[in-house]
Every structure is written in C-alpha cells, then in structure tokens.
Amino acid sequence: MKVGFDLAMMKGLKKWRLFSMLAALVFFLAACGQEQISTLTPRGPVASEQFDLLILSTAIMTFVIIVVVVIYVLALMKFRRSKVGENTIPEQVEGNTKLEIVWTIVPIILLLILAVPTVWLTYKQAEVSGMEQVDEEGNKTALTVNVTAKLYWWEFEYPDLGIVTAQELVVPTGEKVYFNLKAADVKHSFWIPSIGGKLDTNVENVNKFYLEFDKESEGLKDGVFYGKCAELCGPSHALMDFKVKTLSPEDFDEWVAVAQEEVPAPSEESEDLGEQLFVSNSCIGCHATSGVAAANQRGPSLATFGDRNRIAGFLEHNEENLKGWIKNSQEYKEGNLMPVYPDLTDEELNALAAYLMGLSVENRE
C-alpha cells in the first residue's frame, strides 16, 4: 500500500524533527508573557505540573498535526485535476480496513500517553488532607487561607492566625498553602496564573485546593504576582484583580506578628482629620482598619492599605487615584457596591487619602 509506505516514511523523518521543534517550543513559550501573570512561567509546583502537561500534550498534538499536514500537502500536490487530467475518473476506492485500524489504534495509544499523567495529576492536585493535619500540640501544621470572593474584591482570612485582609494575599514561600474558596454574592473564580490553575468560588459550597509558591515576589515587576477573577461576574469582572505577595517564611512570620497586633479603632475624637472623616462618613461601617477582625466584611479590610500595590485591585497606587475612587468609584469600577462621595472637599479628600495610605502592616510604627 503506497499510502502506508508514505506514512511510515514520514513518521520516521518527522520524529527527528519533533525533538528540535519541541525544544524550540518550550523556549518560545517561556519567552511569552510576563513572569508575574503567565502560565508559561510557572513559579510553583502546581503550575509546573500543569505546564509539563501542556508541553506533553502540545508535543503529542504537534505530531498529529504534522502527520495530517504531510498527507494533506502531498495529496494536494499530487492529485490536482490539472495534474491528473480533466477527464480522469479516479478509482472509486471503498476504503481500507487496515488503515482504519491504524488510525484508530495509534490515536488511542497517543491519548493513553496523555491520559495517565492527567488522571494521576488530577488526584494529586485535589489532595487537601494536609489542611487538617495537626502537630503534637494540636496546632495546624499547614497554613490555610479562607478566600471569599465578592463583587468585585477578594477577602483573605487566615483562620488559624486570626487575621483578615483583602485584595492582597500574603503567603510564605516553599510550603503548601491550603485554600478554602467561597463566593459571597455571585460565582467567581480564583486564579493566580503563574502559581497554579483556577478553582471556582461557588455560592453554595466551599471548594478546597492547595498552591505552593516557589519564589519571593519582591524581585518581580511590581513586586507581586497577579491574581484574576476568571468567571464572568458582572460589569467589572475584568477589573476584579488581586495581588499576591510571597515572603520568605521568616518575613512571613514577622508580617503575621505585626498583623496580629490590635490597632486602636479609628475615632471621631482623633486629631487626624482623615481619621475623623473615616468615621463620620461611615467608612468604618464597611471597612476594618485592623488586621484582627471578623471575617466576611461588607467592604475590603483596609488594614494593609498602605502596603498595597494597587487601588481597588487595578489602579496605580497613588493618592490621586485614591481620591478619585472615593469621590466616584462607579466611574472606575461599574457596578461595585461602594457608595459615592461627590460632596467631599479637596481638603477632606487629601486628609482621608493620607490617613488611608498610612494604614500599613509592613511599615507600622
């Protein structure tokens, strides 16, 4: 069978080229995208395993594409009517059982090569029993973060540490961090591309998974990894970003220690005009200023506001943007649930912005 011969020859030839192509592919992919947000630059074992699966599947599929394209191009070159003659009536071949078997069995083998690591990783990455492990004194051995997704912001609660923050996730490197994911209003999805794949935050149940962070984020472009909402959740879905700050275990412990300190509640009697306004305009009704607070707040905790990389998850972190946001947040993030404050004077806005920028865990006096 001529066709079979051609096929076999092509396969032999192509396998060689495949190797060099594969190497080029990995190189090309890794050069694609930015480290803080690209799945192609995995910075943790979960994303790495997923990236390996990407390379494996791409390799297999490239092989399939090459086989198809070779037959396709050869057929087009050899059997054009201009080549075979205007009045030729080709032989009306019914089919070929051997060929049918070949192109049934070979793909099955290729798919099995992909299916085995797929099933293995599916179970591996769903393993969350480590979340419940305790040491001799009954303390949890692993860090757990409860993530609550809200329109359009993220709350991060560290249940074993008594800390609640928002918008910027702070985690230690080099250990498994477990996550409990839930949505408070509509469905969202929690995704840190360079650390690992996404998992939905459903409204009716808690989803659990783990991630592991290999690299400290300090050297990155913005000093943070980017996190995204990956499920359409309303007008401002595109802006429902969060950031991830990864610290060495020692730095993380330090951060925890400071965050756990009680901060006096803002008071209207304060000498700071910003702090007064924060109370008198009822900001305090939704926003906590201390890291030690109850979870499931109406607005994002501002305890780490001064440390953040972005305003509202996506705007550049400066007072100008902050003032604009306070005045009319709807203009920036359509459909968000914060009231607008168009009547604040410039002086008041300045004071408020200065006060908020001073709320910090990293630089707390």
Place this chain on the structure above:
Amino acid sequence: MSAIAQKKGFGSALWDWLTTVDHKKIAILYLASGGFFFVVGGIEAMLIRIQLAVPDNSFLSAGLYNEILTMHGTTMIFLAAMPILFGYMNAVVPLQIGARDVAFPFLNSLGFWLFFFGGIFLNLSWFMGGAPDAGWTSYASLSLYSPGHGIDFYALGLQISGAGTYIAGINFLVTIINMRAPGMTYMRMPLFTWTTFVASALILFAFPPLTIGLFFLIFDRMFGANFFDHTMGGNTIIWEHLFWIFGHPEVYILILPAFGIFSEIFAIFSRKRLFGYSAMVFATVLIGFLGFMVWAHHMFTVGLGPTANAIFAVATMAIAVPTGVKIFNWLLTIWGGSIKVTTPMLYALGFIPSFVAGGVTGVMQAAAPLDYQLHDSYFIVAHFHYVIVGGVVLAILAGLHLYWPLMFNTMLSEKLGKITFWFFFLGFHATFFIQHFLGLMGMPRRVYTFIEGQGWDLFNFISSMGAILMAIGVIVLVINIVMTTVKNVPVGNDPWKDGRTLEWAIPQPVPFYNFKRTPLVRGLDTFWIEKQEGNKEGMSYAEPLSDIHMPNNSFIPFVMSLGLFIAAFGALYNGEKAWAVPVLVIGLGITLASMATRSLKDDHGYHIHKEDLMDHKGGNY
C-alpha cells in the same frame, strides 16, 4: 392546475412566504433569517474586537460590553449557525433521500416561525431596556443577580426558538427514517443525511435539559421560584449541569452537519467515493453518542472532585478517536482523486487544518489539571472559535456556494467566493491563533478591557486586525450574493457536473413537487452510478408517473408562534405591569386556539394530476 404556473403580486408573494410548507421555501426562510442574524452577531463581534484592540479602551462601557458579548454568543449559536444549517438540511435532505417533502410539512413551517419569533424576541431586548449580560451560558448566580429584563428576554426567547429547533429535529428524524426512496438503505444514505439524522437525534435528547433549565430560570426570575437561589435551598450548579448536558451535544449538533457538508464536497470535487464510508458513518454515530458523556469537562474548575474530573477527562479524550478517523478518511478521499479547487472545495480544504488545530486544543483541555489553567482564559476562546468558525462557519460558507444553485438556480461568483475565502480564512487565523497565547499568558475571557503592561497589548491588537479581514470577507460575500441575484443567470442540471447524490439528479430549477417520479436508489452515490452507466433518463425510477399528493399552505404556524411571542411579553412583565397577566393569557389563548383549529379542521391537501405533470417542464428528460 393553478399551483404550477403563476405570476404573483407582492402581496400574494408575501402571503406565500408566510404560509408556505414547502421544504425548499422554508430552507430559504431559514437561510435568510439565519444570514441576517449572522450579520448581527458579526457586528457584535466587531464591536468586541474594537473595544479590545487597545488596552484601557473606553469605546464600550463595562455593562454594554457584557450585553454585546452575551448576544454575540447567543445569536451566533442559536440564531445564526443552527438555522443556517437547518436551511441546508431543508433544502437538501428531502431531495437527497428522494422524498416528496419532509414528513411533517406543517411542523416544518411551525419550527421555522417559532425560531424566528424567538430570535426577534431575544433581539428586541436591545430596544426594551437592555440585552442579557450574563454570557451565553447565563450561569445562575449571575443571571439571577442581573438587573433589568435582559436575562428574561434570553430565557423566554430561547425557550420559544428552542421549541422550534426541537420540532425541526423530530421532523428530520421521522423524515429520514420513513421517507427514503426505494433502495436507499441506511448504509446508502449520503453523509449529509446521516449527519442530519444523528444531529436530529442529539436535538431530541439535548434540548429537553435546556428547556428545563430555562423554565427554572423563567420561574425563578419572573414567578418567584427558587430553583437556583441557594439561600432558599436552591442550587446554582444544577443550572451548570443542565446547561452543559445540553451545551456539549449542541456543539455536535452544529459540527456534525458541517462534517456532512464537507463529506459531500470532498467526494464531489475529488470525483471519488467517500473513503471508508462505513467507518465515517460509525464515527458519526459514535461522536453523537460520546457527545452526551463529556459535558462536565466544561466544569472541571467547579470543584466536582478528582474522580468526576478524571472520568470526564478520559471520556473527552476518547472523542478524539472517531474525529481523527473522520479526518483521515477525508484525507484519503482526496488522496488518489481528481481534486478541483472550486470555492466549496477551497473551504473544505481550509477546514481540515483549521479544525485539526481546534480539535487538538480540545484534547489539551481534556487534560483536567491543564484545563485548570486554560479554562475561562483566552485559550478556550481561541479553541471554540477554531472549532465553530474553523468547522461550522467554514461549512456554512462552503455549503452556501455548494447548495446555492440547488436553492436559487444561480451560481455564486467563484472569483468573489475565493476572495471571500482568503480574507475570511487568513483573518480567522490572525484573529484566533494568537488568542491561544493570550490565554496562556494569563488573560481571562469575557473581560471588557485589560490594563496596559501585562504583556497582552500587541497580541490583542493583532487579533483585532484579523477580525477586520474577516469582516471584509463577509462584505465581499454580501456583494457576491447581491450581484448573483441581480444577474440571475440560471444554471443547468447537475450544476457542479460531478454531483454524486440524488439532489443533483433533480432538474433545475427544482420543481415544487420535487421528483416527478420517486427515483430508485441503486447504491451509494446513486446519481454517479447512473451517470457512469450512461443513463440518458438521468435516474432509474421506482414508479410510473401518477398523481402527486401535496399539502396545502397554512397560516396557522405563523399565528401559533405569534401567540407565544405575545405571551412572552406577559411573562416578562409579570408582577410589574397590570396588563402582564392578561397579555400572557391572550397570547397562550391565540396559540391554543390555533392548535385547536389545526386539529379540528380537516385539511387533506390537494393532488397534482398526472396530465399536468406531463406538461410541466423539467419532467422526463
């Protein structure tokens, strides 16, 4: 016989279109309205790409963008791709199996008008307070939260047009089972008939879950039920399951007829019998069957657990096997053939690499842990556009050229057709290939804008430029259609000269009663067999010339659909406007009354007499 030769004024022509039960005219109705919605959906796509051409763009607001995005998907799937394919099925399948018409001509008309009114209702949302904005998947927590009436238009509009689709599916099942010409066994059915058959079976089983899901949504939003409200004991994941139990087979409802069209094209323009016919049939049935076993691969990130994810991952990979069988059989069909690159063939040749690319990224996403990264990113956007544009839309454009002579007795310009192809094809790859990388680089889908400096700016710009090329292609196509219609040069019998199946054996223009005498089918590609044997008569016939029984036209399907259209407004404004409930009742009353009229009034149709048939041109050669 008055029905044979007539000159009509505009009014009576319009009346004829509104009341027709002729499968060939209904095909044109489907094609025209599907084509209209295709243009609407295309304009929406262009708006999307304009908005995303540059970072931080403010061409569209966030809310409006979500409406356009939702309507683009919903329109393209439900109101463009499916109806156009139904148009081809209607135009071709009865001829291809040598039938007088479909089994239920009245239902055929009803199916069309339900689809039409449903589509109009859905699109009226633009003018009545805003379109749906929860994506074409309309996931329950967001669709319940969404303010305004957009989602109500979605649920009611799809419910009405879905009923039409369901009716059409049943009609084709019955037609193909019962009305094949003598000698056409199942294993002599052309592939387009086979794929129509399997797609219709998929409709039969896939649409009920959608209907149920939509009813839950309608009751939740308009009548105070709580199927999806978790605070009241409901569950939003149920919507996801119902939607995807419908939604995944829906992909095959679209792609199988596309496969059928390409199977016809490869055989015709290679002058060669379809390679591995029985394997092709088996693969079609297997794809249809497996199509129901994989819906949860759309839900890998929902948190169904590793066992469910692993099972659905492997099941999904399995679909690649019969699909691969098809690809290789097509390749071997052209292998050793005599390939003539006409416009339809050009589309078919463009389809192979495009669809293979879409297929392999599908297998990649079947690997569940990898899908955790790819899901809801631009990678999936690239993937399904490769499958649906690279598969279904290319088939629609190929079919338009292939079947245009059969439907309109004229030939679209081959030259303009090829220009359209190259613009569309290159534009398509420019638009979507690069989106794979955007997804891998962390860009989520369904975002109305993206912030500068995340490494996505250039690729998004290239993608938008590609979309412009596609738009140019479509504009050239419209020019082509207009010019061809104006010139109106009739084609002869067997317009492509290498027709193989029964539909090409019929004289042009196709008589309204189809074959004068039912043909006798003597094998696969029966017309080809007759031509090779030099049959002067064109076909062998299974019966002597005799009276033909024809159905009467009817206005009832139009009225029946109009009733539901009116009732939908009542449901929409329930609890808000005082007139809502009366309108709901009146609308349903109109539908029920027309159903009663249909049931109680005898309509025996009419006969075309033998003598009239003999005089009519295009009869015996």
